[in-house]
Amino acid sequence: MKRRTLLATAALGLGLAFGGAAMAQDKTKACFVYVGPIGDGGWTYQHHQGALAVQEAFGDKVEIAFQENVPEGADAERVLTQMALSGCNIIFTTSFGYMDATNAVAAKFPDIKFEHATGYKREHPNVSTYNARFYEGRAVQGHIAGKMTKSNKIGYIASFPIPEVIMGINSYYLHAKKVNPAVELSIVWAFTWFDPAKEADAAKALIDQGVDVIASHTDSTAPLAEAAKTNGAVIGFGQASDMAEYKDGPRVSSIIDNWAPYYIKRVGALMDGTYAQADAWEGIAGGEVEIGEITALVPAEVKAEAEAMRDAIAAGTYHPFTGPINKQDGSPWLAEGVTAPDGDLLGMNFYVEGIVGEIPQ
Amino acid sequence: MFGGIDPALLIAALMVNSVPIMLAATGELVVEKAGVLNLGVEGMMIMGAICGFVTAVVTGNPYLGFVGGALGAMALSAVFGVLTQVLQTNQVATGLALTLFGLGLSSLIGQSYVGIKPPATGDVALGPLADIPFLGVAVFSHDWMVYASIALVAGVWWALKYSRMGLVLRAVGESHEAAHALGYKVTRIRFIAVLFGGALAGLGGAYISLVRVPQWTDGITAGAGWIALAIVVFASWKPWRVLAGAYLFGGISVLQLNLQAAGSAIPVEYLSMAPYLITILVLVIMSSGRGKAALAAPACLGQNFHASR
Secondary structure (H helix, E strand, O other), X not given: OOHHHHHHHHHHHHHHHHHHHHHHOOOEEEEEEOOOOHHHOOHHHHHHHHHHHHHHHHHHXXXXXXXXXXXXXXXXXXXXXXXXXXXXXXXXXXXXXXXXHHHXXXXXXXXXXXXXXXXXXXXXXXXXXXXXXXXXXXXXXXXXXXXXXXXXXXXXXXOOOOHHHHHHHHHHHHHHHHHOOOOEEEEEEOOOOOOHHHHHHHHHHHHHOOOOEEEEOOOOOHHHHHHHOOOOOOEEEEOOOOOHHHOOOOEEEEEEEOOHHHHHHHHHXXXXXXXOOOEEEEOOOOOOEEEEOOOOOOOHHHHHXXXXXXXXXXXXXXXXXXXXXXXXOOOEEEOOOOEOOHHHHHOOOOOEOOOOOOOOO | OEOOEOHHHHHHHHHHHHXXXXXXXXXXXXXXXOOOOOOOHHHHHHHHHHHHHHHHHHHOOHHHHXXXXXXXXXXXXXXXXHHHHHOOOOHHHHHHHHHHHHHHHHHHHHHHHOOOOOOOOOEOOOHHHHHOOOHHHHOOOOEHHHHHHHHHHHHHHXXXXXXXXXXXXXXXXXXXXXXXXXXXXXXXXXXXXXXXXXXXXXXXXXXXXXXXOOOOOOOOOOOHHHXXXXXXXXXXXXXXXXXXXXXXXXXXXXXXXXXXXXXXXOOHHHHHHHHHHHHHHHHHHHOOOOHHHHHXXXXXXXXXXXXXX
């Protein structure tokens, strides 16, 4: 062996040894997969806030890594595999569409923990799921919408026909209907989580139809920007994030997803060895769903009612899905006084009575 | 009212919706007519979107914003021009890289501009025209870019068909060897065409971030550049068909959202598919037998030229 190659080999060996030592310092690596860009101002932004909170809570002991704009589907599997190979100890996959990819990759890496947001499949012991009871926030929004609409037409920009979204639509409609029996709900399916131009077009289509209160279940602030063009004729809600920059405009309240406590809890559990597979579903009570400040556009009494509903949900004295509730076809779903079991909600694939239209398949 | 939809409002929405893809497609049409295939439209559009947004926010003037957007995208297209025309890189690969680069760079520039509202671009006051029933709402109540984009299509059509400049440009796209033998500066003409395409893509992008969505978020163009590329093929490299194609693509996306909002029973999936199905259909018809002549793709499209050959 020539001297030069010998030296090179030695250097390589040394490098490997040090590299190995660095790995052995057992710094926990928490990785996050995002469906949109961090700058979306909504869903992904909030997840990233949670990731940053993990970093802040544990400082040097954790390392976070993330990837933005990961398409749902085959690409997600590649990204996940790459993350698993790059030394992630726990991987949070933050969109419903990553469900199958998460489970498939989890099967190959039994030592790595996978946490899938808003899904229901836990096919392997290292897969946990977590979600937030967004429908609790939708109930509060529905109440405000029913009280605030002048045209009696309210709108909902929906993303994909999955239980989480349908749950939100039903909750929104039920609570608007409760305070305003004349209310009609128009639903537009955008078939995207993030496409500002399309979200704005959807909002415009609703406004052209006479809708004056818009709730959205997509990730960007575009629907609020579209509503802002009407100079106060149309109001809306912040979705996933507070979207406070529209506070002096159309945004009258918001649902804020606060993932930080959950992320800190799970990464902490992994570090101190108490980690166990879980199926977490917290709502307003657990602090995972927050209701953003209700602005002055909303009359004081409506604001007080909305806040009272929020507090009742938090205290556990009120469930947004309390019978009697019929399905869209008129068949009974919940009897008088019965609250919806979680199983029904997580598999929800029907509209409640009074909503017009069909759920696309 | 038609199926619960007000046609005047539908046409109005359609015209606004189509502006970005129409501008970008018109620019790409000129580029391709000169024989250059620039697949970086998406990247140039988003650079236009962020540069226009930043300029408008900093200066407080939406019109300067459009200028800034055009210049920003033009700068990016200049990179493409240098790489493909001077350094002779592969056009397809360079174009794709340009899109990736544009998406990343725009995200970097836009870091501190998320959540800011740009100055409003006002509608053009057309006086009595705006009071005409139906047409007033549908056609005469828009911002100036809507009319400018149509004027641009007309200008490009005229220039390509009737001006000496257009003739030279087409000659370069059809046979760069012959054009070179006649003494035309092939590389220079193509470079200018690429810059023009970049400027128009930038205007289209700026329209998205300044008028249609009025805000900046990462990835705001969301694939509009690819649709613009499809429209050029769909239009078989003819300016007025670009206009028709943009209205068709933009119109169907508006129509399907409006149908949903109006509670129509037509499944949305079919409407969402329609523009792409039509594109495929047009491609099949055009590439079959007699239709082939009408396809009219520039003969030197995508081929590099070097004077020494």
